[in-house]
Amino acid sequence: MKKGLTLSSYLYIGSMLFGLFFGAGNLIFPVHMGQVAGANVSWATLGFLVTGIGLPFLGVIAIGISKSNGLFDLASRIHPLYGYFMTVALYLTIGPFFALPRLSTVSYEIGLTPYINPEYQTIGLAIFSILFYGAALFLSLKPTKILVYVGKVLNPIFLVFLGVLIVTAFIRPMGGIAEIPVTGNYINEPFVSGFLEGYNTMDALASLAFGIVVVQTIKSLGVTKPSEIAKDTIKSGLISIILMGIIYASLSYLGTMSVGQFPISKNGGIALTQISQYYFGSFGSVLLAVIVTIACLKTAIGLITACAETFKEMFPRTISYKAYVVVFSVLTTLVANVGLTNIIAYSLPVLMFLYPLAITLILLALLSPLFKDRQVVYVTTTLFTLVVSVADLFKALPKDIQGVSGVKTFLAFCTEYLPLFSIGMGWILPATIGFVVGLLISWFTKPTPRSL
Numbered sequence: 001m002k003k004g005l006t007l008s009s010y011l012y013i014g015s016m017l018f019g020l021f022f023g024a025g026n027l028i029f030p031v032h033m034g035q036v037a038g039a040n041v042s043w044a045t046l047g048f049l050v051t052g053i054g055l056p057f058l059g060v061i062a063i064g065i066s067k068s069n070g071l072f073d074l075a076s077r078i079h080p081l082y083g084y085f086m087t088v089a090l091y092l093t094i095g096p097f098f099a100l101p102r103l104s105t106v107s108y109e110i111g112l113t114p115y116i117n118p119e120y121q122t123i124g125l126a127i128f129s130i131l132f133y134g135a136a137l138f139l140s141l142k143p144t145k146i147l148v149y150v151g152k153v154l155n156p157i158f159l160v161f162l163g164v165l166i167v168t169a170f171i172r173p174m175g176g177i178a179e180i181p182v183t184g185n186y187i188n189e190p191f192v193s194g195f196l197e198g199y200n201t202m203d204a205l206a207s208l209a210f211g212i213v214v215v216q217t218i219k220s221l222g223v224t225k226p227s228e229i230a231k232d233t234i235k236s237g238l239i240s241i242i243l244m245g246i247i248y249a250s251l252s253y254l255g256t257m258s259v260g261q262f263p264i265s266k267n268g269g270i271a272l273t274q275i276s277q278y279y280f281g282s283f284g285s286v287l288l289a290v291i292v293t294i295a296c297l298k299t300a301i302g303l304i305t306a307c308a309e310t311f312k313e314m315f316p317r318t319i320s321y322k323a324y325v326v327v328f329s330v331l332t333t334l335v336a337n338v339g340l341t342n343i344i345a346y347s348l349p350v351l352m353f354l355y356p357l358a359i360t361l362i363l364l365a366l367l368s369p370l371f372k373d374r375q376v377v378y379v380t381t382t383l384f385t386l387v388v389s390v391a392d393l394f395k396a397l398p399k400d401i402q403g404v405s406g407v408k409t410f411l412a413f414c415t416e417y418l419p420l421f422s423i424g425m426g427w428i429l430p431a432t433i434g435f436v437v438g439l440l441i442s443w444f445t446k447p448t449p450r451s452l
Contacts, residue, residue, distance in 0.1 A: 005232050009221055013138045013214060014239025019158070020210050021056060021203050022244060023103055023299035027162075027292065029200045030248050034255025035264045035271060037190055038182040044194035045252040051198025052248055053241040055359060059207025060214060060240075062365035064233030067226050070212035072314055075366055086357065087314060092338030093354060094206050095307040096328050098347040101336035103296035103303075104132040109340055110269045111289030122337075129336040132293075136300040137329040140308065141322055158294040159243075160289060166250045168279050175260015177253065183264065189320075189423060196424050199351050200344075207360050209306040304328050353393035356427035360385045364435075376445070377438030384434030388418065388427040 005013070030048060037044035068074040071090060076083030093099065108128045114396045116124045148286070185193040198204075212234070218232045255268065258275050265271040272292075276284030308324035319327070360381055391414045394407050402411060419424040 005218065005221060005223060005235075010232070010235050010239060013217055013236040014243070015156070016217065017210065017214055017236060018058065018243045019298045020213065020302035021198070021201075021206060021299070022247070023099075023106075023295050025099075025102060026201050026203070026244075026248070027251065027295060028050075028106065028273060030251040030268070031255035031258075031271045031275075032265065032268035033186075033194060033197050034252035034257075035259050035268075036183045037194070037252070038180040038193065038256060038259065039178055040182045040186050040190035040253055041177060041180075041256045043170045043190035044186055044197070045249050047191040047194030047196075048198045048252065049194075049245055049248060051195050051204060053203075053244045055198075055204035055362065056207040056244075057237050057241045058366060059204055059358070059362045060211040061230075061234055062362045063208065063211025063296060064215055064237075065230040066365040066368065067230075068365070070310060070313070071208040072310065074208070075361060077364075077373070077375060078361075078382050082382070084314070086361070087310065089350075090205050090354060090358065091209060091307050091310055093347070093350055094202050094209060095303055096335055098343060098350065099202050099206070099326070100303050100307075100332040100345075102340065102343050103300045104333075104336045105340035105343060106171040106269060107132065107289075107293045107296045108113040108294045110273060111285075114273070121378065125339075126337055129333050132297070133300065133329045133333045133336075136297060136304055137325055139297075139301045140304040140325050140329075158291065158298065161291045161294070162247065165276060165279070165287060165291065166247070166254065169254050169257065169275065170250070172279070173260075174257045174262075174275075174278065177256055180256050180259045182202075192423050192425065193406045195399050197345055199355050201314040202351065204362070205351075205354060206303070208358060208362070209310065210302060212309075213302065213306055303387070304332075349393045349396035353389045353426065355383065356385050356392065356431070357382065360427075360431050371439055371442050372398055374438070374442040375390045376441045377435065380398045380438035381431055381434040384430040384437075388414070388421070388430050390425065391418075391421070392424065 030045070030052075033044055033048060034041050061068065063074065066074055070087075072083050072087040074083075075086040078086075105125070108125050109223070112124060112128060113121065212435075214233055214236060215229060218229050218236075223229055223232055254275065255271055258271055258278075261270070261278060262274045263275065270293075272288055273285065276288040278284070280287055304325055307328050308321050311324050312321045364378055364381060391410060392403060394411055402408060414421045414426060419429055420426050
């Protein structure tokens with residue numbers, strides 16, 4: 001039995017984890033945040049790092065130290081039915097419905113849209129998405145090779161190209177930081193605004209999916225003792241978050257400096273294109289296209305692999321792993337052709353609903369030794385959080401739905417009586433109350449068998 005990994009293995013797994021997390025959205029969102037945060041970029045970046053790297057790191061650790069076999073096993077500690085619900089909802093969100101389709105649409109809009117006539121954009125996106133997910137499908141058919149594909153090949157190439165752009169920008173800055181104006185919510189609430197902006201990366205959700213990929217990779221390298229697996233997961237995760245933190249902060253400041261030359265763009269993709277062209281001309285567009293496409297492809301491989309493995313494990317009597325890979329790839333290709341704008345718009349209510357549930361599940365797994373993994377604590381914390389998650393979902397829906405009588409009353413009540421609800425953090429107090437209630441019950445009652 002192998003006790004631990006070598007330094008090179010830690011580096012490769014850390015690189016793999018970074019590669020799985022860091023997709024095109026991770027490039028776009030911090031740049032745009034930097035533009036609108038202006039002189040308050042430091043506080044905004046700090047908030048972004050909490051959700052962008054802090055929560056994903058805790059999510060991976062939670063899977064590693066909880067001795068669970070993935071999200072389904074972990075969520076089933078609340079109830080098996082909740083385990084199915086949470087796992088399916090989360091994997092479809094980070095999979096074929098939102099995160100996966102966004103990968104090809106971002107790559108296409110940044111890399112190819114400027115060179116294709118408007119009347120051919122629809123067919124162009126269709127062809128590109130078929131080729132993109134065809135490549136991801138091929139590379140996902142052999143999940144044991146994911147360490148090689150992502151950790152040893154795609155991620156180093158990505159880092160080299162991205163490093164060239166970032167280093168050049170800091171050597172020749174487009175403008176200062178202090179004189180850039182602050183806009184929107186970043187004027188009064190830069191930290192909270194950055195925190196909520198980090199939701200868009202979906203990385204805290206993805207960590208509950210990628211955590212098991214890391215654990216399985218560690219096991220495949222000969223480590224089988226649970227305590228060693230947990231230690232190796234933490235060490236590998238540290239490498240990943242250091243890389244992500246450096247790049248997120250660099251991209252945020254890059255976005256802020258760009259306002260010295262360009263007006264605030266509609267999204268970070270436009271800003272990145274302008275920045276690349278400013279420094280490298282037409283070559284800059286090619287450089288950015290390569291960066292984004294590689295970033296998206298490596299993340300697509302990880303998401304397809306994670307989704308296929310999880311559904312095969314949850315529903316073993318259905319189709320094979322390879323068949324699930326094909327199904328998710330085809331479904332994602334179809335959804336991708338809805339377009340990037342629609343995908344982002346539709347994803348917001350779902351993210352506002354799932355994120356509080358995912359965060360509390362991560363924290364419960366980490367704190368489980370405190371309450372000896374008693375089911376009642378999981379249940380009460382989740383129930384109290386669920387109420388506010390539903391309210392956050394309604395608040396992110398179109399105004400006509402918010403105006404429905406019952407929904408309007410519910411939202412008005414939450415806004416008036418629930419602290420921090422107006423800034424998207426209303427779940428914190430109910431989750432804390434639910435946790436305390438669960439603790440008290442667990443201290444004064446005997447353990448009961450977990451629901452089957």
